Amino acid sequence: MMVSGAGAVFVRELKQxxxxxxxxxxxxxxxAGACSLTPLSLGxxxxxxxxxxxxxxxxxxxxxSLLPMERLFQADLEDGTLDAYAGSGVALEWVAAAKTAAHWVSTGLPLALIAPVLWIMLQGPVSSMFQVALVSSIGSAAFFFFGAIGAALTAGVRRGGLLITLVALPxxxxxxxxxxxxLYGAASGGDWTSPLMLTSAAALFAIACSPFAAASALRAAID
Amino acid sequence: MTNVERSGAVIAIDALAAQRGVRMLFEGLNFRAVPGEVVELRGPNGSGKSTLLRIMAGLTRPYAGSFSIGSGDQDAPRHYLGHADGVKPNETALEQVCFWARFFGQSEASAHLALERMGLKSRARVPGRGLSAGQRRRLALTRLLLDDRPVWLLDEPVSALDAEGRVCVETLIAEHASAGGIVVAAMHGPSLAGARLLDLSAIGGNSPVSSSGARVSG
Structure with a gap:
C-alpha cells in the first residue's frame, strides 16, 4: 500500500x-539564459x-533548482489532493519523497544534461563534459531535496517563493x-573526485532528511 | 467476504473537544458507531462538522479527548472525502481515477467500474477543468469505490450533485452500511435514509476560550 501509493504519485508527478x-x-x-548571458556581461x-x-x-x-519549488506542494494543498493523500493512510513521508524524486527526475536531470553544453559556452574544456554532467546531477539532487523542505514549509503561503529561498539557501x-x-577541479584537470564525494554526501543527507522534514511541515499545513 | 465485512470496525469517541483559532467548536463529544451504521453530522456552518471529520481522518489533532477507529488495537482503514475534491485540472477523469486505483494498489479495471458507477463514463476523456462542480464531486466520490475500506468519512458528499447524483450517493452509502461498513457524513439539507443524527450545535461550544485554554463559563 505504502509503496504502491508512492509509486503512483511518482508516475503521476512525472506525467504532470x-x-x-x-x-x-x-x-x-x-x-540556459543565465549561463549564456554571462559571456555578454563579463566580456x-x-x-x-x-x-x-x-x-x-x-x-x-x-x-x-529553486524555481519549480514554489508549486511543488502548493497545488496539491490548494485543490485538496494533499488532504486525500493524508487521509488515505499512506504516510506523507512517502508522498513527499515521491513528489521530490519525480521533480528531480523531470527537471533536475534535464538541468544536468544541458549543463555540459553551457559549460562549453563558458570556455570549459570539452574533455570534462562528462564530469560536469555527473557533478550537476548529484548536486541538483541535493538542491531539489533541500528545496523541498522549504517548499513544504511555505506551501500554505501565497507568493512563498522568497521564503523558500530564505529557508533553502543555508x-x-x-x-x-x-x-x-x-567543477573547478574538473576544469583545471585537478582533483575533482573528493569534492564530488562531499557533494554526494550532502545529496544523500538531503535525500534522507527531506521526506521527514517536508512531511511534518505538510502535516502542519493541513492541520 | 469483503474487507468491510471482516473488519468489524467500531468508532469510539470519548470526551472529544476541538478548537479553531480561539473558539471552542465542541467539547465533551461522546459517541459510538458500530458496523452497519450511518451517522449524519448536523449543525450550522462553523459548528465543527468538518473539523470532527478531519480529526477522525487523522488530519487535525483534537484539542482534548480521544478517539479510536477500529477493532481492538487494530486501526481500521478509512476513506476521507473532504470538501475540496482533489481534482487536477489538466488530467482527464479517467487518468485521475486510474491514478487513485494504482495509489490504492488496485487494478485499472476497478477504475473503469468506478467511473461507470458514478455516471462519468461519457466524461472519461474530459480533463478536470472541463468538468462541472457536480462532476468533479462525482469524480472525488469514485475514490470510495476503488478501495474496499470499512469506514467512510464524508464531508458534504452530495454538495453540488443533481438529484440523480444524490440518489447514487445515497445508494452507495446504504450499500456500504448493509455490507457492515460505517459511514460518518456531514450533511446539509434532507437527511440520509436510516441515518442516526448527531447534532453538533446541541453539544455546545462556539464560545470563546480564555487564553489559558479553559472554557469561559457563562
Whole structure:
C-alpha cells in the first residue's frame, strides 16, 4: 500500500511535469539564459570566462533548482489532493519523497544534461563534459531535496517563493561549496573526485532528511 | 467476504473537544458507531462538522479527548472525502481515477467500474477543468469505490450533485452500511435514509476560550 501509493504519485508527478508544459521549461530556460548571458556581461576573454565559468554555472544551477519549488506542494494543498493523500493512510513521508524524486527526475536531470553544453559556452574544456554532467546531477539532487523542505514549509503561503529561498539557501551551502570545487577541479584537470564525494554526501543527507522534514511541515499545513 | 465485512470496525469517541483559532467548536463529544451504521453530522456552518471529520481522518489533532477507529488495537482503514475534491485540472477523469486505483494498489479495471458507477463514463476523456462542480464531486466520490475500506468519512458528499447524483450517493452509502461498513457524513439539507443524527450545535461550544485554554463559563 505504502509503496504502491508512492509509486503512483511518482508516475503521476512525472506525467504532470512533462504534460502541459510549464513546470520543466522555466528552470531550463532560466539556467540556459543565465549561463549564456554571462559571456555578454563579463566580456568574451577566454581566461576570465575560464576563471568565472564553473562558479557561474553552479550558481545558476542552484537558483534554477529553486524555481519549480514554489508549486511543488502548493497545488496539491490548494485543490485538496494533499488532504486525500493524508487521509488515505499512506504516510506523507512517502508522498513527499515521491513528489521530490519525480521533480528531480523531470527537471533536475534535464538541468544536468544541458549543463555540459553551457559549460562549453563558458570556455570549459570539452574533455570534462562528462564530469560536469555527473557533478550537476548529484548536486541538483541535493538542491531539489533541500528545496523541498522549504517548499513544504511555505506551501500554505501565497507568493512563498522568497521564503523558500530564505529557508533553502543555508541548506544549499555544503553542496554549493563542494560542487563548485568539483567543477573547478574538473576544469583545471585537478582533483575533482573528493569534492564530488562531499557533494554526494550532502545529496544523500538531503535525500534522507527531506521526506521527514517536508512531511511534518505538510502535516502542519493541513492541520 | 469483503474487507468491510471482516473488519468489524467500531468508532469510539470519548470526551472529544476541538478548537479553531480561539473558539471552542465542541467539547465533551461522546459517541459510538458500530458496523452497519450511518451517522449524519448536523449543525450550522462553523459548528465543527468538518473539523470532527478531519480529526477522525487523522488530519487535525483534537484539542482534548480521544478517539479510536477500529477493532481492538487494530486501526481500521478509512476513506476521507473532504470538501475540496482533489481534482487536477489538466488530467482527464479517467487518468485521475486510474491514478487513485494504482495509489490504492488496485487494478485499472476497478477504475473503469468506478467511473461507470458514478455516471462519468461519457466524461472519461474530459480533463478536470472541463468538468462541472457536480462532476468533479462525482469524480472525488469514485475514490470510495476503488478501495474496499470499512469506514467512510464524508464531508458534504452530495454538495453540488443533481438529484440523480444524490440518489447514487445515497445508494452507495446504504450499500456500504448493509455490507457492515460505517459511514460518518456531514450533511446539509434532507437527511440520509436510516441515518442516526448527531447534532453538533446541541453539544455546545462556539464560545470563546480564555487564553489559558479553559472554557469561559457563562
Amino acid at each position: 511535469a512533462w504534460s502541459g508544459g510549464g513546470g520543466v521549461s522555466l528552470p531550463l530556460g532560466f539556467f 568574451p576573454e577566454a581566461d576570465l570566462l575560464r576563471a568565472a565559468g564553473p562558479g557561474v554555472l553552479w550558481i545558476a544551477l542552484a537558483l534554477s 541548506l544549499y551551502c555544503p553542496a554549493m561549496i563542494f560542487g563548485s570545487a568539483a
